[in-house]
Amino acid sequence: MSNFNKNYPKTKMIVPPSNTLIPERDADKLPVLDVRNLGIDFGGLKAVDNFTLTIGKTEIAGLIGPNGAGKTTVFNLLTNVYKPTRGAILLDGEPTAGKEPYEINKMGIARTFQNIRLFNEMTVIDNVKVGLGGSVKENLFDALFHTPRYRKNEKMLNEKAYELLGIFGMEDIAKLKAGNLPYGAQRRLEILRALATKPKILLLDEPAAGMNPSETAELMENIRRIRDTFNIAIMLIEHDMNLVMGICEGIAVLNFGQIIAKGTPDDIKNNETVIEAYLGRKENKKNA
Amino acid sequence: MATQINKPLEKTPISKKLLNKDTITVFIVVAFYAVYSTLIYTNTAGRQMLNMAITISCYILMAVSLNLVVGFLGELSLGHAAFMSVGAYSGSMLSVALLQSTAMPLYIRLPLAMIFGGLVATIFGIIIGIPVLRLNGDYLAIVTLAFGEIVKNVIINLDFTGGAIGYDTKAIYSTPKALLPYAAAAVIISVLLIINLAKSKHGRAITAVRDNKIAASATGINITYYKLMVFAFSAFIAGVAGVLWGHSLSIIKAAKFDFNMSIEILVIVVLGGMGSIRGSVIAAILLKVLPEALRAVDDYRMLIYSLLLILMMLFNSAPQFAKLREKLNIKNTLVYFKNRKEKKGGNVE
Ligand SMILES: Nc1ncnc2c1ncn2[C@@H]1O[C@H](COP(=O)(O)OP(=O)(O)O)[C@@H](O)[C@H]1O
Ligand SMILES: [Mg+2]
Numbered sequence: 001m002s003n004f005n006k007n008y009p010k011t012k013m014i015v016p017p018s019n020t021l022i023p024e025r026d027a028d029k030l031p032v033l034d035v036r037n038l039g040i041d042f043g044g045l046k047a048v049d050n051f052t053l054t055i056g057k058t059e060i061a062g063l064i065g066p067n068g069a070g071k072t073t074v075f076n077l078l079t080n081v082y083k084p085t086r087g088a089i090l091l092d093g094e095p096t097a098g099k100e101p102y103e104i105n106k107m108g109i110a111r112t113f114q115n116i117r118l119f120n121e122m123t124v125i126d127n128v129k130v131g132l133g134g135s136v137k138e139n140l141f142d143a144l145f146h147t148p149r150y151r152k153n154e155k156m157l158n159e160k161a162y163e164l165l166g167i168f169g170m171e172d173i174a175k176l177k178a179g180n181l182p183y184g185a186q187r188r189l190e191i192l193r194a195l196a197t198k199p200k201i202l203l204l205d206e207p208a209a210g211m212n213p214s215e216t217a218e219l220m221e222n223i224r225r226i227r228d229t230f231n232i233a234i235m236l237i238e239h240d241m242n243l244v245m246g247i248c249e250g251i252a253v254l255n256f257g258q259i260i261a262k263g264t265p266d267d268i269k270n271n272e273t274v275i276e277a278y279l280g281r282k283e284n285k286k287n288a
Numbered sequence: 289m290a291t292q293i294n295k296p297l298e299k300t301p302i303s304k305k306l307l308n309k310d311t312i313t314v315f316i317v318v319a320f321y322a323v324y325s326t327l328i329y330t331n332t333a334g335r336q337m338l339n340m341a342i343t344i345s346c347y348i349l350m351a352v353s354l355n356l357v358v359g360f361l362g363e364l365s366l367g368h369a370a371f372m373s374v375g376a377y378s379g380s381m382l383s384v385a386l387l388q389s390t391a392m393p394l395y396i397r398l399p400l401a402m403i404f405g406g407l408v409a410t411i412f413g414i415i416i417g418i419p420v421l422r423l424n425g426d427y428l429a430i431v432t433l434a435f436g437e438i439v440k441n442v443i444i445n446l447d448f449t450g451g452a453i454g455y456d457t458k459a460i461y462s463t464p465k466a467l468l469p470y471a472a473a474a475v476i477i478s479v480l481l482i483i484n485l486a487k488s489k490h491g492r493a494i495t496a497v498r499d500n501k502i503a504a505s506a507t508g509i510n511i512t513y514y515k516l517m518v519f520a521f522s523a524f525i526a527g528v529a530g531v532l533w534g535h536s537l538s539i540i541k542a543a544k545f546d547f548n549m550s551i552e553i554l555v556i557v558v559l560g561g562m563g564s565i566r567g568s569v570i571a572a573i574l575l576k577v578l579p580e581a582l583r584a585v586d587d588y589r590m591l592i593y594s595l596l597l598i599l600m601m602l603f604n605s606a607p608q609f610a611k612l613r614e615k616l617n618i619k620n621t622l623v624y625f626k627n628r629k630e631k632k633g634g635n636v637e
Contacts, residue, residue, distance in 0.1 A: 079506060105508040117503035119496045130496045133489045134508045143488035144481045197508050
């Protein structure tokens with residue numbers, strides 16, 4: 001900062017564009033995610049444009065919007081699966097530009113997928129242990145010769161993996177093949193695998209998809225419990241309005257790749273544009 | 289339903305350390321060499337069997353190492369013989385040089401040559417590993433195939449390799465009886481190392497890459513590192529096999545390590561089962577022994593051989609057979625009998 005340009009014209013001070021509301025308890029800490037004017041084009045289509053959002057350190061945030069609005073694309077941009085055409089992402093103050101997806105994970109973003117992506121041929125516990133891999137150091141020599149360090153690591157990994165499986169009471173199915181689990185259990189396992197990588201923020205892409213109301217209620221409780229236990233931020237894409245309005249502190253609404261509203265659940269519920277673009281349809285159906 | 293999911297779905301089978309699948313694999317390999325050496329060193333074995341000892345060992349090494357790439361990493365490679373070729377030439381050349389300069393005895397010279405041949409093959413493994421990072425499926429198959437043919441043709445057209453006539457290894461030629469302990473050691477060590485690798489963080493990362501690349505990188509796995517590592521390690525073992533091969537012949541010819549050989553090894557891996565080290569070992573032995581054993585029924589030899597191949601394929605991949613195998617499995621039988629005593633408390637779903 002020593003060599004800043006003194007020739008800039010004097011302008012008035014404004015609130016930085018990414019200054020979205022964040023929970024008051026997080027106000028004195030760096031936001032975990034600070035996304036500015038993020039955008040990507042697929043051919044002529046601006047799939048996401050001008051996406052600006054801040055997420056507090058322990059916030060549960062929601063990203064909603066109609067199908068095809070660009071929600072999953074935002075997750076893919078945040079994890080560098082797609083390289084952004086424009087904009088910047090700061091994770092805990094660090095820019096993530098140019099990083100590989102695995103580096104992004106190591107920096108602190110973990111995610112689940114809309115279409116579940118588990119390591120199907122591996123056991124439940126091994127799926128979690130893959131996630132935990134980053135927490136131990138093992139070189140090829142340790143792996144080939146099962147050195148004392150290897151044995152120490154494995155013991156620790158097993159303990160930690162069972163601990164994580166305990167969150168969803170999945171210890172008893174630890175040795176089953178992940179691909180053979182019922183749908184709900186697969187979704188849970190994907191969350192645990194992501195958590196195992198010790199993220200600062202967890203991105204959940206439609207975690208309640210395909211779940212019945214009681215499962216969804218349970219999931220809601222669990223998401224909150226995860227945030228409270230691990231002190232991390234969680235950002236979720238979800239169509240289930242009860243879930244979103246029930247646990248999210250801040251919500252962003254996406255439509256045709258643009259954020260059309262940001263705010264608390266109450267703000268969103270009462271926002272004219274949102275009701276028109278998104279909730280309105282449901283409301284009409286209910287009234288009809 | 290919601291509450292059921294949180295309940296145990298199925299009791300995890302008791303994993304008896306003694307009946308661990310890896311223990312069985314190691315036992316099979318050790319038993320095979322114990323029986324084979326007994327037959328050979330007591331002169332009970334026929335000439336044919338004696339001559340095949342090293343060939344079988346080389347094919348086991350080739351099959352288990354290719355299985356690392358195809359079965360564990362999930363990438364199709366059609367040029368595996370090239371690594372064996374590189375190992376055979378470089379290792380044999382070192383062995384010849386050492387013998388001529390220092391008259392070094394076999395028990396030091398051969399292990400040194402094996403390591404050297406393995407390392408040279410590793411370098412080639414990394415070279416071919418680099419395009420692998422960008423390619424998948426059919427494209428990778430074509431690149432590895434081309435790689436194998438290029439290596440073969442380059443060796444044939446070089447002078448110091450003996451060109452098309454081949455590289456003269458009469459000086460370092462050793463009898464099967466002399467080589468068998470080294471072959472057995474190479475196979476047993478390789479199998480142990482691969483089994484160890486599979487059970488490590490490295491091994492899990494490799495299978496994760498195979499199962500789902502996008503999820504693997506989202507879980508913090510550096511796909512580049514693991515792919516290169518597998519190609520390098522696999523090439524090392526193939527290189528060692530080549531050195532062994534080179535010492536068992538009086539001349540090595542690059543033309544032998546062609547596309548046909550790569551395919552033969554791939555067939556062994558597929559027959560033995562993707563990702564199954566034990567399967568690769570058994571398939572390699574059977575596929576090398578069968579044609580010889582069937583000489584007795586010469587007229588029907590190829591017919592029986594083909595039928596056996598089809599049967600093996602079915603046994604390994606048909607779902608009905610998979611169920612049958614599960615039933616026949618020793619461990620499951622034990623668990624079954626144990627559960628029958630307790631009974632009740634059925635599975636959810
Ligand atoms: N890799 C891609 N190439 C081209 N178009 C894409 C790609 N990924 C997403 N899109 C398009 O971007 C838009 C947003 O998709 P998506 O983010 O999946 O929506 P959703 O909000 O339902 O998750 C859609 O029109 C989709 O077709
Ligand atoms: Mg989506």
